[in-house]
Amino acid sequence: MSKKKEQLSRAISLVKQIMRKHENTQLIALSGAGISKASGIPTFRGENGLWKDYNPKELATPQAFERDPELVWDWYSWRISLIKNKTPNLAHYALVTLEKAGLLECVLTQNVDSLHQRAGIENIIELHGNIFRARCEKCHKRIHLDHAPKELPICSCGKLLRPDVVWFGESLDSRLLEKSQNVLTNQCDVLLVIGTSGIVYPVASFPKIAKKNNAVILEFNIQQTPISHIADVLIQGKAEKLLPEFVNRLLPDAPSPSELKEEGVKTK
Ligand code: OAD
Numbered sequence: 001m002s003k004k005k006e007q008l009s010r011a012i013s014l015v016k017q018i019m020r021k022h023e024n025t026q027l028i029a030l031s032g033a034g035i036s037k038a039s040g041i042p043t044f045r046g047e048n049g050l051w052k053d054y055n056p057k058e059l060a061t062p063q064a065f066e067r068d069p070e071l072v073w074d075w076y077s078w079r080i081s082l083i084k085n086k087t088p089n090l091a092h093y094a095l096v097t098l099e100k101a102g103l104l105e106c107v108l109t110q111n112v113d114s115l116h117q118r119a120g121i122e123n124i125i126e127l128h129g130n131i132f133r134a135r136c137e138k139c140h141k142r143i144h145l146d147h148a149p150k151e152l153p154i155c156s157c158g159k160l161l162r163p164d165v166v167w168f169g170e171s172l173d174s175r176l177l178e179k180s181q182n183v184l185t186n187q188c189d190v191l192l193v194i195g196t197s198g199i200v201y202p203v204a205s206f207p208k209i210a211k212k213n214n215a216v217i218l219e220f221n222i223q224q225t226p227i228s229h230i231a232d233v234l235i236q237g238k239a240e241k242l243l244p245e246f247v248n249r250l251l252p253d254a255p256s257p258s259e260l261k262e263e264g265v266k267t268k
């Protein structure tokens with residue numbers, strides 16, 4: 001048996017073991033940029049990662065926005081235009097299969113691209129915000145952006161709006177953090193960690209929280225990460241291939257990720 005098949009089989013048998021013990025087994029997914037790579041959205045680190053060509057300090061900090069809001073909005077506008085034309089891939093749909101089957105409790109994501117929701121995920125916590133929103137730091141109003149703003153967006157109160165994403169040096173929304181910690185502590189028998197480098201805190205600490213509460217940790221990544229040493233199984237390879245395979249073998253009678261993708265395409 002190939003190494004990947006062996007890793008998948010171990011992961012599936014661990015989950016089935018838990019499902020036999022608990023009637024109401026609960027899975028949580030934690031996703032990062034790697035899950036959207038196959039949709040054509042660049043990751044931040046690694047080969048062709050955004051932070052190779054761009055300096056996060058100049059584009060993704062409050063100081064950068066204060067210094068040069070036009071440059072920051074230009075960069076976010078470029079990313080909005082890029083992401084807008086991309087579609088969810090089979091890894092996103094694999095999570096929808098799990099959610100529809102009542103196994104997946106929640107997706108915790110660091111992604112700002114909305115691809116989980118566009119695939120059909122209902123229960124999601126977006127820890128780093130959403131690129132299709134802008135917000136006002138004065139009156140706290142949020143607006144939806146269908147497309148990249150053509151000029152600097154101004155709030156009805158007169159203040160310049162900012163992208164509604166978390167920048168370096170900023171805190172995450174404390175309510176979202178609390179909610180995430182709560183699901184990881186109380187509703188997580190199995191944590192699927194998908195396509196994240198596991199180095200950006202506080203989200204990088206989530207697998208440890210789940211582990212402390214006896215969850216099984218299954219990691220889907222093309223390479224080892226700082227999370228791998230606490231993972232019960234690292235399923236090493238592309239999430240868009242291995243996650244659907246994992247789900248198809250775990251739930252052979254459920255609507256498969258490719259069927260869901262096909263339906264999604266038809267209803268567009
Ligand atoms: P990164 O770009 O840091 O990491 C992407 C991870 O996905 C790496 O571990 C890759 O090995 C893995 N990967 C790449 N392609 C994959 C594939 N096809 N299948 C499975 N895994 C794959 O992205 P994040 O961990 O999401 O924050 O980054 C965390 C945060 O750092 C982001 O939310 C962003 C960034 O700076 C802010 O902007 C605040």
